[in-house]
Amino acid sequence: MGIPAQRFEPSPKRQAAMEVLSRPSVTYWQDVWRRLRKNRLAIVGLIGVALLILMAIIGPYLQDYSYYEQNLATGKNLPPSGEHLFGTDDLGRDVFVRVWYGARISLIVGFSAALIDLVIGVLWGGFAGFKGGRIDEFMMRIVDVLWGLPYLLIVILILVVMNDPGLIPILIALTITGWLNMARLVRGQILQLKEQEFVLAAQTLGASTRRLMFKHLIPNVMGPIIVMITFTVPTAIFAEAFLSFLGLGIQAPFASWGTMISDSLIVILMDDWWRLFFPAFFLSMTLLVFNFLGDGLRDALDPKMRK
Amino acid sequence: MLHFIGRRVVLMLLSLWVIATLTFVLMKSIPGDPFTSEKKYPPQTIANLKAQYGLDKSIPEQYVTYLKNLVTFDLGFSINNTSRTVNDMLSDGFPISAELGGYSVFLALCAGVLMGSVAALWQGRLPDYAMMILAVIGISVPSFVLAPFLQKYLGLEWRLLPLAGWGKPEQIILPASALALGQVALIARLMRSSMLDVVTQDYIRTARAKGLPPWRVVSRHTIRNAIIPVVTIMGPAIAAVLTGSFVIEKIFSIPGMGKYFVESITNRDYPVIMGTTIFYASFLILMNLIVDLMYGWIDPRIKVSGREGS
Numbered sequence: 001m002g003i004p005a006q007r008f009e010p011s012p013k014r015q016a017a018m019e020v021l022s023r024p025s026v027t028y029w030q031d032v033w034r035r036l037r038k039n040r041l042a043i044v045g046l047i048g049v050a051l052l053i054l055m056a057i058i059g060p061y062l063q064d065y066s067y068y069e070q071n072l073a074t075g076k077n078l079p080p081s082g083e084h085l086f087g088t089d090d091l092g093r094d095v096f097v098r099v100w101y102g103a104r105i106s107l108i109v110g111f112s113a114a115l116i117d118l119v120i121g122v123l124w125g126g127f128a129g130f131k132g133g134r135i136d137e138f139m140m141r142i143v144d145v146l147w148g149l150p151y152l153l154i155v156i157l158i159l160v161v162m163n164d165p166g167l168i169p170i171l172i173a174l175t176i177t178g179w180l181n182m183a184r185l186v187r188g189q190i191l192q193l194k195e196q197e198f199v200l201a202a203q204t205l206g207a208s209t210r211r212l213m214f215k216h217l218i219p220n221v222m223g224p225i226i227v228m229i230t231f232t233v234p235t236a237i238f239a240e241a242f243l244s245f246l247g248l249g250i251q252a253p254f255a256s257w258g259t260m261i262s263d264s265l266i267v268i269l270m271d272d273w274w275r276l277f278f279p280a281f282f283l284s285m286t287l288l289v290f291n292f293l294g295d296g297l298r299d300a301l302d303p304k305m306r307k
Numbered sequence: 308m309l310h311f312i313g314r315r316v317v318l319m320l321l322s323l324w325v326i327a328t329l330t331f332v333l334m335k336s337i338p339g340d341p342f343t344s345e346k347k348y349p350p351q352t353i354a355n356l357k358a359q360y361g362l363d364k365s366i367p368e369q370y371v372t373y374l375k376n377l378v379t380f381d382l383g384f385s386i387n388n389t390s391r392t393v394n395d396m397l398s399d400g401f402p403i404s405a406e407l408g409g410y411s412v413f414l415a416l417c418a419g420v421l422m423g424s425v426a427a428l429w430q431g432r433l434p435d436y437a438m439m440i441l442a443v444i445g446i447s448v449p450s451f452v453l454a455p456f457l458q459k460y461l462g463l464e465w466r467l468l469p470l471a472g473w474g475k476p477e478q479i480i481l482p483a484s485a486l487a488l489g490q491v492a493l494i495a496r497l498m499r500s501s502m503l504d505v506v507t508q509d510y511i512r513t514a515r516a517k518g519l520p521p522w523r524v525v526s527r528h529t530i531r532n533a534i535i536p537v538v539t540i541m542g543p544a545i546a547a548v549l550t551g552s553f554v555i556e557k558i559f560s561i562p563g564m565g566k567y568f569v570e571s572i573t574n575r576d577y578p579v580i581m582g583t584t585i586f587y588a589s590f591l592i593l594m595n596l597i598v599d600l601m602y603g604w605i606d607p608r609i610k611v612s613g614r615e616g617s
């Protein structure tokens with residue numbers, strides 16, 4: 001009644017306007033970065049990790065001492081000062097340089113362990129999940145049995161037998177059981193993904209197994225894999241410190257946070273607090289920033305998981 | 308259910324066999340034998356000693372004897388102190404370690420559940436932030452870093468608690484807290500998110516709607532349902548407390564199993580290292596089985612099946 005008839009005319013279809021994107025399209029990774037940027041703790045973690053890497057690279061050069069240089073005559077147990085920012089230890093070695101040298105060891109152990117776990121875990125889990133059936137059953141039974149073994153005990157056992165403390169034995173020991181997590185994760189994801197249409201489509205178009213695996217399946221699992229890596233790094237750093245603390249890891253004169261903490265245990269009862277405080281503080285901070293980053297990445301990569 | 312238990316037990320025995328065999332292979336791969344030492348013994352003495360410990364037999368024969376001994380819980384002897392067997396050390400040290408570990412796990416569970424619940428109930432307010440700070444400290448400060456600071460301040464500077472030692476009740480507090488903190492943080496975090504999940508459920512609204520007082524809703528319905536996921540991390544928690552106790556016992560000079568273990572590592576006393584590892588491994592594997600079975604028993608909604616659910 002009140003509405004004029006021309007109101008009911010169909011609006012003209014503007015084909016061109018419909019095709020125009022109102023906003024630039026956002027890729028998955030841009031979207032992840034956008035979500036990550038909004039998470040304050042994750043950014044703290046990211047900056048912390050970046051600073052740590054930077055200091056591990058340049059830190060040892062910032063003071064004119066080497067990590068092994070001793071000064072038994074006049075430089076023993078000096079408190080922090082302009083000359084020695086973090087003081088010196090009982091052999092007159094500069095704690096500042098040793099702390100950042102220890103950061104190098106920790107980061108090398110953390111990242112290498114994560115990388116080795118990644119390669120073995122993705123290959124093993126990916127293959128098992130992709131093949132399925134008997135092969136999957138057999139491969140995952142092996143993982144299940146190894147999974148039951150207590151991680152640190154196996155690591156200790158292997159290190160004791162190798163009887164040659166150092167970086168490489170630690171890495172071998174850490175990765176012998178470390179890849180299990182990754183294999184389980186990747187296998188579970190691949191099992192789900194391989195039933196989806198895009199895999200069928202790729203197969204129909206004649207994609208080889210290898211192409212299917214590395215072009216279609218693995219990229220789709222990248223999110224959870226990255227999160228897992230971010231949590232593997234602090235786990236390995238903790239394990240290295242723990243083993244070095246027990247005397248199974250990095251040995252003097254090399255500096256590791258675990259060794260430095262263990263060496264300064266008696267000292268805490270006196271007043272040379274700096275020898276314990278600095279390695280302990282940076283070890284804790286490292287574990288902290290990696291955990292912040294990992295939590296943030298988990299939320300950013302998988303928004304469904306977020307509460 | 309029976310099928311599930313059977314499967315888990317078979318898997319557990321396989322794990323035990325793997326660790327026993329691995330230990331044996333590693334032990335045999337060490338160059339030399341326990342009687343290669345600085346002191347030169349006459350060949351006859353060494354031959355006799357080897358015969359006494361069965362080392363003159365072939366490797367497969369030794370392996371069979373070794374497995375037989377394990378099944379009968381005979382873990383061998385110490386090289387450094389030949390009058391003591393590994394079993395002696397275990398019976399001396401394990402009760403002490405078990406007491407310390409038991410208190411730590413108990414403390415972690417109580418404090419974690421309490422703090423997680425409080426944080427969830429006061430979400431976004433002071434208790435929540437306080438818990439988050441503690442959780443952050445808990446995940447980032449390893450027990451062997453925390454312990455010396457506790458010793459220094461609570462023990463030495465303020466003289467509130469004994470610095471080290473074992474035997475008096477108050478001597479348990481510091482080592483047990485140092486061991487528990489990391490687990491408190493993990494459990495509190497898990498409990499908090501689990502509580503937040505549960506409070507939005509329909510049965511909580513129903514409980515409130517029928518007029519139950521708030522504390523009863525929390526104690527009867529919320530916590531009881533929210534605590535279920537916590538059970539799943541008890542296995543790893545026990546493992547973490549156990550490995551943590553190696554260094555904690557060293558720091559606080561507690562005469563437990565960890566002390567023997569660390570000493571045997573320092574002295575390269577292989578039979579003790581191997582025996583203790585096998586003992587610890589079996590203990591942890593058994594604990595994991597118990598935790599898994601408990602999980603199925605506590606939460607009847609979960610269909611326990613051998614397959615990975617996730």
